[in-house]
Amino acid sequence: MEDLLKRAYDATDFRNSGHRIIDLLAGQLGQSHEIEGCDAINHKSPERQLDYWKDDFNKPFIESPDTLFKNVINNSVNLHNPGYLAHQVSVPLPLTVLTAAVMSYMNNGMAVYEMGMAGNAIEKIVISHLTSKFGLGDDASGIVTSGGTLGNLTALLAARASVSNVWEDGANDSEKLAIMVSAEAHFSIDRAARIMGLGKNGIIKVPVNEKFQMRTEALEICYQNAVAAGLKIFCIIGCSCSTSTGAFDDLQAIADFAQQHQIWFHIDGAHGAPAIFSDKHKHLLNGADNADSIVLDFHKMMMAPSLSTAVLFKHQRHSAHTFSQEALYLYQDEQEYEWFNSGKYTFECTKPATILHTYAIMRHYGDELYRQNIDCLFGLAREFASLVKNRDGFELASEPQANIVCFRYRCGELTTAINKQVLQQLIAEGKFYIVSTSVKGQFYLRTSIMNPFTTIENLQLLLDKIKELACSLHLNPQLQH
Template sequence: MRHDTEFATPIPLHRSRPPGSPEALALFGEASLDAYRTGMQRCMDLVRHTLTQAQGPCSGIEPHELQPAFEAIDLDRPLGDLDASLEEVQRLYLDHAVHFHHPRYVAHLNCPITLPSILAEAITTPLNTAVETWDQSAGATLIEQKLIDWTAARIGLGDDADGVFTSGGTQSNLMALAIARDSACEAMPGHGGNRHHGLPPNYRDLRIITSEVSHFSVKKAAALLGLGYDAVIAVPCDADKRMDLEALETALKACDEAGRIPFAIVATAGTTDFGSIDPLPALAERCRQRGIWLHVDAAYGGGLLLSSRHRHWLAGIEQADSVGIDYHKTFFQPVSCSACLVRDRRQLRHVTYHADYLNPRDQAEGGTPDLVNKSLQTTRRFDALKLWMTLRTLGADHLGDCLDEAIELTRQTYRMLRARDDFDVLMAPALSTLVFRYRPVALEEDARIEAINRRIRQTLSRRGAAVVAATRVDGRFYLKFTLLNPLTRLEDLTALISEIADIGGSLMSPQVSLQTTPQTSLQTSPSARPSIVRRKTSC
């Protein structure tokens, strides 16, 4: 047993390191502020150099070409010098980074980001604020809560709504469906709830209903929740890629006849490929009639909440039981910045656990706003400051205008593609995506059409000329534009479409083999690369 006398002599603190020593500079603090300033300036210069030297949205490098550079690196032998580390970062990462702000990045749901949000990252990262509990975050807690309340009010969920920031739409969907499942099971006669007792005996009858073009994370969530992919019923869509209401009624009737329990309907407000928005008011009515949880996955379309022209496209979202929003898509925020919201804050109890060392129950009962009480995560970054600084600096209307410009650009590009006889456009845009393929009149063989479009995409990427996405619809291969950059001009896309047609035309001859990846040189001269003329804009 230790005695108090053992601690009679204070243990000296190791403060003998001079402020400028390497040991002192290894960690952020008062002693390293000068080194912090110098290092940040070096990093900013490196980013500036990278952007000014980039001649396209990507370098075109392939995995097998870059991998050897990593094989020689021994992470147990540090370089010991910031400049050497930055040179390595330049060579391994920045020289080949994909630039989402570039007018010819038109692939996935990645957006250019606001300057205030970047500055917010520069504030939160050195302080390393974690927002799970009040004693780790203080004002950061209230900033996140204020933004959750603001988002809930924009949606129209009512005064009892609440939510929490998440890592992205996949986590938001998982959280919402976990709450929906536990809420449904809690109401089952004779079952005390999933938290203590696990899933009820008839858990294999639980069903999630969604459209056939909803996000894959719905199935992923079903698997993680112990229900499996088979618990997800994919309802066919109408010609506009929206959940077909008659097909939904057929699915619900089939559930009744088979004794299945549909506990949640997942509506999509902005599908990944088509931007389509399910008929939210009608789905809300059916959920209300049958006591089914309605979750709206608005990861993509959530930015319409700020639109002065298209906010009405989200009519009905206010009737949802839960909503997922990705601010890092159509709110122009850095990854990651998302949220999951519920109409009734009491439902968040399904993800609450009180740990004595962190968020004890009596602390919550005393009114301490510990955000971990309503999150799937424990440690979380202070991602809310990015959106906060954007809203306080630029305003919500500015973000809405940026999205409106992207939507208008998509419509103009659609009309341009439709006017040509060498492209097949699948459907009119619902938001800011276009699904199409190069298909001149003379080309009828589906296999060769697919091969040519694959090669077009590969060639553009290999040249570093553009990053274009691809998808399959009814078994056919299509190219896809996702337009989220308000600085992209119609002239940029006109030139890109002409380049696509030129590449496609060069592949039309039956003598041209389409079996191998094009070996276009990475050393394309600047004169061979597309010139980009940028415009000034309010965004």
């Protein structure tokens, strides 16, 4: 019988396979920079995709992973294609393919120092760099966790811990806690609040203006109405930026309101907070230095692979108290603040060292790369919005503040039906991958320009294609009924 363990850990086979997969990925990368090189998406229905992989799973064992990797690539979205304009997911740097390999090989978790010696140290350095960029002060700290949803939940738990001892004593039915947030806030805020037991009545949604920013002039009345209803507001959240339209809330006004009422000020900057690296766009974050906590995703605008999110705290103690509990087999002194044992401050125990991606980017390219990426993508969004406004038949939802543009093709009473059909056909054809959203209750097409190799010519082609499809559909008698 063959010694499979010996073959599975064979260094020569690993080296040869590694060279081949890098060659494969490099070939894909070269093709992807041209929109005609390969499709952005090769769409199959869920049933067809499942059947494909069922058939693959039932075949004889593979001698080499090469074909498997090719099949995965061919059945996945190609984020490196200029026609990828869909979700807020980074086009990861090739460098991070290498850091991912090192991470997987080392497999050093970060909960305790001995298992994550390098990881915990470089995490502290990156966090310190970020808190400095935001001007949070010398007492600031933070952690890295797996995604914006966990990041926002971590920050909200810290906010609650600043006014309540529910972590130790359990929920108090007589204490009705609540948060205030923009009506345009990401669903992860709503989810976090519900996980915390606040319920839908504990989420006070502040209306937005015509630019989809929180109406800060309405904060006081929303606050007083909540207090009159017996709620205790313990946190207010600013969006930087909103997911649907890319709107940045007025953080300075929110900070002033939070200070006036002595409540926690949190910024959900998962997508837009890296604008802090751009001299041209960091004004969008004016007031962030007054935040008690900030979340930003490395896997959105900072070109790292998923999932990796920084949670920044203005005061170290807030990070330390959030998950305080005994785990003597891991930590000798649970109450002492130990930055090098990051498991004390996150949900994860076996926390992956995803910080290596961002540290390597910073060491290799510096902040200038982030500046160029932000300026490029935000600039493309403004150019695209201008194209939409000046193109006959198209309608822009709002002027973009970030790299998100919402628009549609106007077709009278058939506008919604035709735009939905256009979206389906675009995805089926595969050259472009965009998504949709609801703006003021209306269906709009939505692009997130994440790829710095997308050009204004590519975006012009997208509008050409949408108009071609829309005009064709408009003549379809089935859509008239």
